[in-house]
Amino acid sequence: MSFSTDNRGSVTRRAALGALAAGAGVMAFWPRIPRSRASIPAGRKVIDYWEKWTGPEGDAVQRIVDRFNSEQSLLWVRRVPVSEIDTKAMVAIGGGDPPDVVGVFSYNVPQYALSGAAIPLDSIGAGATSIRPDWYAPAVARLLSFNGRLIAGVSSLYSLALYYNRSLFAEAGLDPDQPPRTVEELDIAADRLTIRRDGRIERAGLLPNLPLWWPYFWPIMFGGRLYDPVNDRAEFDALESVRAYEWVAGYPRRLGTAESREFGVAYNRSFHSPQDPFISGRVGMIVQGPWLANFINLYRPGLDYGVVPAPVPAGLLDPANPYGLLEADVLIIPRGCKDPEAAFEFVRFTQRRDVQEQLAREHTKSSPLAECSAGFYEGHGNKFVRVFDAITRSANVRILPQTPVWKGYAHLTEGAFDSVWRGEAAAAVCARVQARAQEMIDRSSAVRAKRMVSSEGRRAS
Numbered sequence: 001m002s003f004s005t006d007n008r009g010s011v012t013r014r015a016a017l018g019a020l021a022a023g024a025g026v027m028a029f030w031p032r033i034p035r036s037r038a039s040i041p042a043g044r045k046v047i048d049y050w051e052k053w054t055g056p057e058g059d060a061v062q063r064i065v066d067r068f069n070s071e072q073s074l075l076w077v078r079r080v081p082v083s084e085i086d087t088k089a090m091v092a093i094g095g096g097d098p099p100d101v102v103g104v105f106s107y108n109v110p111q112y113a114l115s116g117a118a119i120p121l122d123s124i125g126a127g128a129t130s131i132r133p134d135w136y137a138p139a140v141a142r143l144l145s146f147n148g149r150l151i152a153g154v155s156s157l158y159s160l161a162l163y164y165n166r167s168l169f170a171e172a173g174l175d176p177d178q179p180p181r182t183v184e185e186l187d188i189a190a191d192r193l194t195i196r197r198d199g200r201i202e203r204a205g206l207l208p209n210l211p212l213w214w215p216y217f218w219p220i221m222f223g224g225r226l227y228d229p230v231n232d233r234a235e236f237d238a239l240e241s242v243r244a245y246e247w248v249a250g251y252p253r254r255l256g257t258a259e260s261r262e263f264g265v266a267y268n269r270s271f272h273s274p275q276d277p278f279i280s281g282r283v284g285m286i287v288q289g290p291w292l293a294n295f296i297n298l299y300r301p302g303l304d305y306g307v308v309p310a311p312v313p314a315g316l317l318d319p320a321n322p323y324g325l326l327e328a329d330v331l332i333i334p335r336g337c338k339d340p341e342a343a344f345e346f347v348r349f350t351q352r353r354d355v356q357e358q359l360a361r362e363h364t365k366s367s368p369l370a371e372c373s374a375g376f377y378e379g380h381g382n383k384f385v386r387v388f389d390a391i392t393r394s395a396n397v398r399i400l401p402q403t404p405v406w407k408g409y410a411h412l413t414e415g416a417f418d419s420v421w422r423g424e425a426a427a428a429v430c431a432r433v434q435a436r437a438q439e440m441i442d443r444s445s446a447v448r449a450k451r452m453v454s455s456e457g458r459r460a461s
Helices: 010-018 024-029 055-071 085-094 106-115 138-144 166-171 183-193 217-221 239-255 257-268 292-299 340-350 353-362 385-392 406-421 426-460
Strands: 045-051 075-081 101-105 153-159 161-165 195-197 200-203 285-288 305-308 324-332 397-399
Touching: 045 055, 045 085, 045 340, 055 075, 055 340, 055 353, 075 340, 085 101, 085 106, 101 106, 101 340, 106 138, 106 324, 106 406, 138 153, 138 324, 138 397, 153 340, 153 353, 153 385, 161 166, 161 385, 166 183, 183 239, 183 285, 200 257, 217 239, 217 324, 239 257, 239 406, 239 426, 257 406, 305 385, 324 385, 340 353, 406 426
Parallel strands: 045 075, 045 101, 324 397
Antiparallel strands: 101 324, 153 324, 161 285, 161 305, 195 200
8 A cells, every 4th residue: 555655654644544444445545646756856855736636627737737847946746636635635634644735625724724734824935925815806815714814725716607508599589699687587588498398398498406516506696695704603594595495496396396306317417528418408508617618618619608697686786796606626735744835835836827827727717816917818718707707806706604514504505405496495494404504503613612722721731
């Protein structure tokens, strides 16, 4: 079993792994780092960088790594593709033998900050060499920070918007140059685009269960916040959430619960392929991230489509400040890594404008930085990148709740979505999720408070 090119931390690592599995289970769980250093130039200090990206996105990240390795002669970054990265990274950190840099998700930032698993970036750099929050668009800076400390650098950024098929709009008698801006207009367009034959949905205008990846987005689309960070309170029973799920429930009511569920199940398995429901023309509109442009370019480059901010209730319409959800893939330097200063040099390199814009262009995403270069938009792989950029910089953009229990909270929203789709009253569902989410938040806060008291007691003695 090969962990790395040295034996640093082998005892603590085995102890941590032993708590999870044994034998072949551990072999399947732990990332494999090659023994050979033949390709590493002599005299370079190796930085192990765990990253979840694979496929074309992983190739783009590797090109950033290759660029760093070629632009200086002291350090060598070795990218290690890792699945289930947030779990494995925490195990490695707890075992005292973490990688030097790890790519996780923006919703992991509170967990890493509160547990002390990440070294704040503002504690490593000094003066002009530090990474500063003002480098980023305001919402991005919030994603990367916790309790006033900059915890992470950004890797790749995304927001959500509405894709619509212009050809299908014209076919249905809708004006392709006047896409829906309000929820009311969205529903009208969805009904006009839908085709049913023999009791089955042949083409859906829109289905909120395609994809099933962000059931918590719909309250945001209706102006909700999900969480009040000042009072550490969930807000899932707010009026905005109830109205959002009442709107969601209208689709299975109009199209049939079983039929719409069957259609959703069939096409949720086909994303990012030629059979993708939007790329194949089986849905006329879909809420998706900027990466969809990459797959359109790959599988159906001639598709005539447009992208606009997700429609909102008419009373919320603000074209200058569209509503949306912003998330990011982030880079953290784990507590206990062998050389934080060396790791910081790589992370700081990735935050340079030219490097960020290279990765953003290859991932067909918007830039997370406060300012873009003059040529960033020209020839960009996503011809609607300015739409996503406007959401990133909007005063109405939302980020996910910065609470360490977000993953559990998000799981509750999955059940809520399913319950509403099956016909349960939205208000009752939202109230149930609110109670359970707040219980999780309160329990987490109590545990942290107890640990703080215990830590202060030990220092006093």
